[in-house]
Amino acid sequence: MTKPVPAPPRAPRRRPRGGAWARYARALRTPRGITATVLLLVLVALALLAPVLWPGGYDEQTRDALAPPSAEHWLGTDEFGRDILTRTIYGLRTDLSLILTAVPVSLVIGTLLGLSGYLSSWFGSLMQRVLDIILGFPGLILGIIIVLVIGPGWTALFFAIVIAGLPGFGRLARGGLLSEQQREYVLAARTLGVNKSTVMVRHILPNVVDPLLVQASIYMVVAIFIEAGLSIVGLGINPPKPSLGAMLNVGARYVETLPSYVLGPGAVLLLLALAFTLLSDALNQAATRR
Amino acid sequence: MIRYLIRRLPSIVLVLVATSVIAFLLPRLVPGDPAAAVAGPDASPQTIAAIRTQLGLDKPLINQYFHWIGGVFTGDLGQSLQFQRPVSELIGDRLGSTVQLALLAAIFLVIFGIGLGILAGSARSRWARTLVEGTNTGFLAAPPFLVGLLLILLFGVAIRILPTSGEVSVLDNPNFGFQYLLLPALALALPMSAGVARLVQTSMQAIRQEDFVDLAVAKGVPPWRINIRHILRNSLGPAVVAIGIRFGDLLAGAVVIEAIFARNGLGQLAVSGAQSNDYPVMQVLVVGAVFIAVVAQLLTEITLSALDPRVRLG
Numbered sequence: 001m002t003k004p005v006p007a008p009p010r011a012p013r014r015r016p017r018g019g020a021w022a023r024y025a026r027a028l029r030t031p032r033g034i035t036a037t038v039l040l041l042v043l044v045a046l047a048l049l050a051p052v053l054w055p056g057g058y059d060e061q062t063r064d065a066l067a068p069p070s071a072e073h074w075l076g077t078d079e080f081g082r083d084i085l086t087r088t089i090y091g092l093r094t095d096l097s098l099i100l101t102a103v104p105v106s107l108v109i110g111t112l113l114g115l116s117g118y119l120s121s122w123f124g125s126l127m128q129r130v131l132d133i134i135l136g137f138p139g140l141i142l143g144i145i146i147v148l149v150i151g152p153g154w155t156a157l158f159f160a161i162v163i164a165g166l167p168g169f170g171r172l173a174r175g176g177l178l179s180e181q182q183r184e185y186v187l188a189a190r191t192l193g194v195n196k197s198t199v200m201v202r203h204i205l206p207n208v209v210d211p212l213l214v215q216a217s218i219y220m221v222v223a224i225f226i227e228a229g230l231s232i233v234g235l236g237i238n239p240p241k242p243s244l245g246a247m248l249n250v251g252a253r254y255v256e257t258l259p260s261y262v263l264g265p266g267a268v269l270l271l272l273a274l275a276f277t278l279l280s281d282a283l284n285q286a287a288t289r290r
Numbered sequence: 291m292i293r294y295l296i297r298r299l300p301s302i303v304l305v306l307v308a309t310s311v312i313a314f315l316l317p318r319l320v321p322g323d324p325a326a327a328v329a330g331p332d333a334s335p336q337t338i339a340a341i342r343t344q345l346g347l348d349k350p351l352i353n354q355y356f357h358w359i360g361g362v363f364t365g366d367l368g369q370s371l372q373f374q375r376p377v378s379e380l381i382g383d384r385l386g387s388t389v390q391l392a393l394l395a396a397i398f399l400v401i402f403g404i405g406l407g408i409l410a411g412s413a414r415s416r417w418a419r420t421l422v423e424g425t426n427t428g429f430l431a432a433p434p435f436l437v438g439l440l441l442i443l444l445f446g447v448a449i450r451i452l453p454t455s456g457e458v459s460v461l462d463n464p465n466f467g468f469q470y471l472l473l474p475a476l477a478l479a480l481p482m483s484a485g486v487a488r489l490v491q492t493s494m495q496a497i498r499q500e501d502f503v504d505l506a507v508a509k510g511v512p513p514w515r516i517n518i519r520h521i522l523r524n525s526l527g528p529a530v531v532a533i534g535i536r537f538g539d540l541l542a543g544a545v546v547i548e549a550i551f552a553r554n555g556l557g558q559l560a561v562s563g564a565q566s567n568d569y570p571v572m573q574v575l576v577v578g579a580v581f582i583a584v585v586a587q588l589l590t591e592i593t594l595s596a597l598d599p600r601v602r603l604g
Contacts, residue, residue: 136305138542141579144564149319225433233549233561
């Protein structure tokens with residue numbers, strides 16, 4: 001009787017193949033990821049195609065003001081007889097144009113401020129103080145200050161979103177930096193004579209990018225709410241240009257006669273927020289599973 | 291505790307000084323002549339000149355700052371440009387409304403946040419947890435103004451049992467005042483309580499795995515007592531922090547909620563002040579909002595140390 005042959009040592013478990021992109025692609029193939037991607041694609045496509053689907057633009061008037069929903073006007077018409085659905089989609093366009101530019105800018109600046117501590121430690125701690133001060137301002141108050149300085153409109157909202165996001169990104173980046181800075185591979189790279197900025201970009205940054213992307217996705221939701229919050233009190237996008245918040249601002253006045261005026265833009269706003277929430281969940285799962 | 295307060299003092303002072311400098315610079319950051327900006331578009335050259343001397347704009351910037359901050363400390367908050375009344379009077383008139391709203395919302399935040407969190411953290415049956423988590427996710431995604439608009443739709447159009455617009459002070463008429471306060475406070479509190487509930491839930495689930503819980507079970511401690519004495523008490527830390535941090539957001543949220551429910555509080559004053567470039571009013575409101583947020587955060591940390599002796603302040 002022969003002794004059972006011990007199994008040959010298993011090959012070491014292979015890391016999931018592919019780099020960061022493959023990981024993110026896998027994250028988007030989870031149920032949450034798929035829902036988020038589809039929702040976002042539909043919303044972005046609607047916003048992009050708005051001038052094709054509704055060639056009249058958001059200012060086209062009909063004779064009926066405040067008409068109830070009908071086959072012709074799915075959400076009814078507003079106080080000037082303009083189609084509410086059309087204006088909602090154009091409003092979505094404004095919101096997307098705002099958050100898809102402001103959030104990445106905030107992400108980049110915030111990350112650079114957070115990582116700056118690696119190049120010069122006094123500058124890093126100075127920036128940390130500045131971020132603490134920004135963090136001390138309750139959300140909308142910061143927006144109101146910016147509106148006061150440069151006047152209401154797209155630009156003010158852009159700066160409000162960029163600045164309010166800096167502490168979140170900056171702290172995450174600095175946290176990652178502080179924990180990676182002392183790791184052997186960073187010290188090794190430094191000992192080998194790789195210069196500091198290369199170490200920062202090639203070695204540290206890739207290791208802190210996951211939480212930053214999750215935060216960016218979460219911050220998209222916050223950014224939507226900043227736009228809506230400021231516009232709803234009349235300090236954001238102003239008529240006649242539509243935005244989801246500006247629609248809610250006017251719609252709230254007619255909430256008892258024409259509920260669809262609030263429900264339509266409100267639903268689109270929620271869908272947009274939901275899409276980014278699901279996306280952040282999916283990215284978060286991919287980031288922690290590593 | 292006192293040592294802790296002294297140690298925290300520099301960073302608090304730094305934030306407050308920075309805020310006051312920003313607030314002071316507000317009318318001066320606007321491109322162009324600040325006196326003209328303050329006076330408004332149809333002011334005569336004489337008015338602009340008068341405002342320039344009134345604001346002391348002919349003196350050096352540092353002097354101007356100390357003059358202004360000195361006024362703030364002695365209660366001289368300046369004159370509102372849009373109402374032509376002292377800022378302190380305007381704020382005094384509206385303070386009650388916002389404080390009532392914020393207090394009731396804070397009470398709701400504590401009750402719903404911790405309540406929902408306990409339900410979700412201790413519910414054994416699957417459907418109960420699904421229900422609580424579903425509600426959580428729903429509220430987490432919906433900002434206060436949307437919840438407010440939905441409440442108005444529900445109570446203003448469908449079931450007309452609560453007023454959706456206007457206000458009566460609780461101090462003048464407790465019954466009516468409370469009715470007017472209920473919906474705005476709910477709108478403000480519900481979305482934030484979802485976040486608090488999720489924190490309570492996750493920390494309860496984490497603490498349930500701890501050894502001392504197993505020990506308590508083995509000792510034969512009744513389950514409700516384990517839930518309250520052993521698990522809940524140890525789970526409240528993150529919730530307290532979250533509530534404290536959100537208190538500042540509560541005030542900022544009041545800006546929007548007051549607009550939606552047509553309440554005449556400080557938020558409404560901030561909005562009309564920002565729309566009409568009423569700088570003296572805005573300066574005071576900005577400093578005040580940051581001051582309250584900072585104090586709330588400080589109180590939070592003190593509460594946390596009272597709740598968990600392991601957290602040493604010092």
